[in-house]
Amino acid sequence: MEFILQNLNAQTGSFLAILGAAFGFFLAAMGSSKGVGLAGEAAAGVVSEDPGKFVPCMVLQAMPSTQAIYGFIITIMILGKINANLSLEHGFILLFAALPIGFVGFLSAIYQGRVAAAGINMVAKRPEEMVKGIILASMVEVFAIFALLISILLINNVG
Amino acid sequence: MSKKNETNFLYAVAKIKAIENRLLDKSKIERMLDAYTPEDALKVITEADYGYSVSEVSDAHIYEVLLEEEMQKTIKLLSDISPQKEIFDIFMQKNDYHNVKVLLKAEFLGIEKDENLVETGAIELRKMKMSVKERSFIDFPPILRQAINDSLDTFGRTNDPQSIDLILDQACYKQMLESAKSLNNDFVTGLVKALIDTVNIKMFMRLRALKKNWDFAQRVLLKGGSIDTDVYINNLESPVDSVIELLRYTSYGNVCESGIEDFKNTGSVAALEKLCDNYIMGYVKKAKYLSMGMAPLIAYYVAKETEIKNVRIVMTGKINKLPNEQIKERLRDLYV
Known part of the structure; x- marks a missing residue:
């Protein structure tokens, strides 16, 4: 009986860790897709009238894609921690470690997409102010970076 | 309007923001004012790509053709890029009412006044003419149909062409307000209310100046x-x-x-x-300063309308050789 429970614990630990790995990436990547999509629509609008503004528009459009990269990093790190003897406790830690980048990444990517779209509108009017648009969008990035750090710190709890 | 809907307009709004750069700004209007002849002034708007038949317009006196074409061009552009075509109904329906008024009055006064008709209505002009001639308004919007019937009825009793104007104007803004409300957008409803x-x-x-009575004011x-x-x-x-x-x-x-x-x-x-x-x-x-939603598209329409009004003021001023100060006094604020 005890043997079965221990065995189950080990497998549940891995299961929870894999769940976390999946969550971290898919939430963050979903947010990035939405954010890049929003900015992309705005970029297409501007470029259709003024093809010369393609480069600044593209730079701004790409900004919300970083959240997916962060999610990817966390997923890889969690997968690196998984082994046959992962305890239930560690499994839970890894699951919860993925949540900051998952949720924060999801929302911040969408909002960053909106800021980027607004920045693209700004570039349509004043191409020389592109850098300011990028700075405004980077403000949202800060929270995704915090989330990434927290996720990494949490993962490091698992020896 | 919900945020979800707002993002539908991202492409259109960004495109309009890029196009807004081509609106006539202060310096272009100044250039028109500084022109010696009406032809020179016209050059500024032909350079700004006004209308379709730019190369054929060499006589400054037919600038009206260009302005009318430019309005059509604007409506076509906006309804092409907007994911929701009905947002411009408020403006196009106004033109329907104008056309109905012109057609009915022309008929009752027994004159042809085709040059006052505008092409930019929600109902196609050819169809509108046919419907008014045959008195079949089945597929018109209910408010318009009701208003036409009312004005025909009132005219039949009073023989007063002014009553047509009164009834149709009243209905026109009722329709605009209704269309605006159906869009469920505060900006548009606010705009129509401000227009009213x-x-x-x-x-x-004017009523005060003409010393009209309460009854008339009410109508x-x-x-x-x-x-x-x-x-x-x-x-x-x-x-x-x-x-x-x-x-x-x-x-x-x-x-x-x-x-x-x-x-x-x-x-x-x-x-x-x-x-x-x-x-x-x-x-x-x-x-x-909005980067999504329908408001920037509506604003562009109003901006274009005002621009055309300004061009008309300058052109008539130039043709009638008014001094620049007098023309300037009449110019409206610009969007850009």
């Missing part, structure tokens, strides 16, 4: 604005200063104060009209 209010304020001053003043028609009707005979006092604390305080002051001194509503137009422009300028 400014029409009413101008009308109110003329438009309902649905943010200032109730009772306010005007109750003050039809009170002194001018008390009217200014009354409207001072509405958002039209500024318009009324200087506009009515000018009206008192000169007896002309020209200044009041300009202030009203500027008020509307001030309202739509709020959309300048």
